[in-house]
Amino acid sequence: MKKIFIILSLILIICSGITLLICPGISPLIHNKLILKYENTEGGKFLNNIKTETTINDDSNLLTDVPYEVNLYFNKTKLNLSNKLLHKYNRYYVPITEFSKFFGEDILINDEEIQISNDVILNISDKNYKKDDKTISLRGDLPFIDSEYYISFSDICEILNLSTYWSYKNNNIYINKTNVPNSDTLRKPKKKHKKDAYIRFEDVAAGDVYTQQDTLEKLRIITDYMYEESQNFSVAWVPRYINNTLHIDNDVSEDNSFANANFIFTLDHSINRGGSIVLHGYTHQYGDANSISGSEFGEKGYNTEKEIRERLESAITLATKVNIPPSGWETPHYRTNREQQLIFEEYFKILYEPSIEKYNKNIITSKKNGLTKFIPTPLSYIKDNDVDTMIKNIESKNSDTELSLFYHPSIEIDSVHVSLSEDGTINSTYDENSILKKIVSCIDVLGYRFKSIDDL
Structure with a gap:
């Protein structure tokens, strides 16, 4: 009986080893070795370097005035933000408090969070927000400029459920507040x-x-x-x-x-x-x-x-x-x-x-x-x-x-x-x-x- 137990144990050990070799995903040890080998390739080293540079370098100072005229309209009303519209790498930024007030949204700000009405909590340090019980990463940055937080136009449109129409004729962006499908409820x-x-x-x-x-x-x-x-x-x-x-x-x-x-x-x-x-x-x-x-x-x-x-x-x-x-x-x-x-x-x-x-x-x-x-x-x-x-x-x-x-x-x-x-x-x-x-x-x-x- 003891010999049978030992033989069965050996069979199980051998089968487990074969399984790990065939399915490396189930073995953290093998998976980590593959990752390490992957990161040591020339391509892997490049990816690690570019990731490190992106994490370390705060390039919020690259935000500048938009070098051409852009006009924002909420329905037919022109938003008086042209002189405060910034950009970086073709992503527009707007002052979050001033922009949100056009849509009747109340903003509460403390050292850690920005609350937009009662629906959205924006985490300043992590650059993400909670909405519909989901945590969503910002697509842009959240720089603090002239005593005001700026947010990318795409992020604020997502948060406030805004749809847009971009007119190439005169660089006008028309904004509607609608139930665009960015919520799990839809x-x-x-x-x-x-x-x-x-x-x-x-x-x-x-x-x-x-x-x-x-x-x-x-x-x-x-x-x-x-x-x-x-x-x-x-x-x-x-x-x-x-x-x-x-x-x-x-x-x-x-x-x-x-x-x-x-x-x-x-x-x-x-x-x-x-x-x-x-x-x-x-x-x-x-x-x-x-x-x-x-x-x-x-x-x-x-x-x-x-x-x-x-x-x-x-x-x-x-x-x-x-x-x-x-x-x-x-x-x-x-x-x-x-x-x-x-x-x-x-x-x-x-x-x-x-x-x-x-x-x-x-x-x-x-x-x-x-x-x-x-x-x-x-x-x-x-x-x-x-x-x-x-x-x-x-x-x-x-x-x-x-x-x-x-x-x-x-x-x-x-x-x-x-x-x-x-x-x-x-x-x-x-x-x-x-x-x-x-x-x-x-x-x-x-x-x-x-x-x-x-x-x-």
């Missing part, structure tokens, strides 16, 4: 036992279609819809937009403009609606090609180790500068090779693309570092507005294939309609038969829900 409850699916909004950049009037308003309405439906999504963002044909080189961390401020405001909005930001290259182009249509890496792009690291680090630096934290990376057009992907793995724990080594149809973990996950999109994308084919592919997909696709929201904006009334009211409608709504309805019926890549 979300549909998540159904139980949902299977995971993934969707990525592709080719979002501060250029081309996203510089047209109303487009960013429409994109915000699309992300509002996803939030209301309790559906997560990712945004594939090209940080620096280059159009050699039109002689455009737009870096949103350097080029101050009303349109770029609207773009940063929209990225903030997307993050607050459950969106995860994925860096989609640095410029999504090579040589004389234009962003989006061109590639960037692969054999016919930037392919030396020095070039690849420079572009990765430039993209991450730009994103860090404007406080749009990336959750992952996607190589433009998936044009890369295994050697390049090994470098990408040093900088990102999510590669939103298939592994070139395996070309996987489901999510896998890197054999190299044991941490980076490859998320493929085996369902590809909707071509020529043909949503019916996509739905058929979703319904007939194999069980070993991830329900993962990408979609260009530049198509979806045709289903969203926005206008501004003479009294300053923002009006919008969203077609019930839009492509995205059909896809969301389809996966919901099949028992799926779009999951955040941050939860992997």
Whole structure:
């Protein structure tokens, strides 16, 4: 009996050891070793350095007057704040007390907190606020200037439930106080036992279609819809937009403009609606090609180790500068090779693309570092507005294939309609038969829900 007990004990020990090797995630010791190895790579050291620099350096002194005229309107009333509007990296800042009074909000301030009416408590040192029993990080800073706390325009709009319309004709921002869906009370409850699916909004950049009037308003309405439906999504963002044909080189961390401020405001909005930001290259182009249509890496792009690291680090630096934290990376057009992907793995724990080594149809973990996950999109994308084919592919997909696709929201904006009334009211409608709504309805019926890549 004693021998049997010893043998069974040995078997259990051996099986446990094998399990830990196969599933390193369940072993804190193995996981910590992988993290340490990851942080000791060249990419890992860069990430630690840039994180340290961001934490240590207080750059609130970089807040300056907006170098062009911007007018804020609440309905038809112009807010007398033009001379107090500040900016940093295309994110506007307003004096919190003075701004809030236009909307009938009482502000109480002590050494630790700012209370806005009875609904929101803002923690000064931690730069977050509590609302609907949730703690939400500020998208911007909270500097104290001339005896007044300043807050980013996107944050105060989120806190006070404000919607906006940005008029490019005269740099006017029209503000309405409405029940914009930033509260859990406006979300549909998540159904139980949902299977995971993934969707990525592709080719979002501060250029081309996203510089047209109303487009960013429409994109915000699309992300509002996803939030209301309790559906997560990712945004594939090209940080620096280059159009050699039109002689455009737009870096949103350097080029101050009303349109770029609207773009940063929209990225903030997307993050607050459950969106995860994925860096989609640095410029999504090579040589004389234009962003989006061109590639960037692969054999016919930037392919030396020095070039690849420079572009990765430039993209991450730009994103860090404007406080749009990336959750992952996607190589433009998936044009890369295994050697390049090994470098990408040093900088990102999510590669939103298939592994070139395996070309996987489901999510896998890197054999190299044991941490980076490859998320493929085996369902590809909707071509020529043909949503019916996509739905058929979703319904007939194999069980070993991830329900993962990408979609260009530049198509979806045709289903969203926005206008501004003479009294300053923002009006919008969203077609019930839009492509995205059909896809969301389809996966919901099949028992799926779009999951955040941050939860992997």
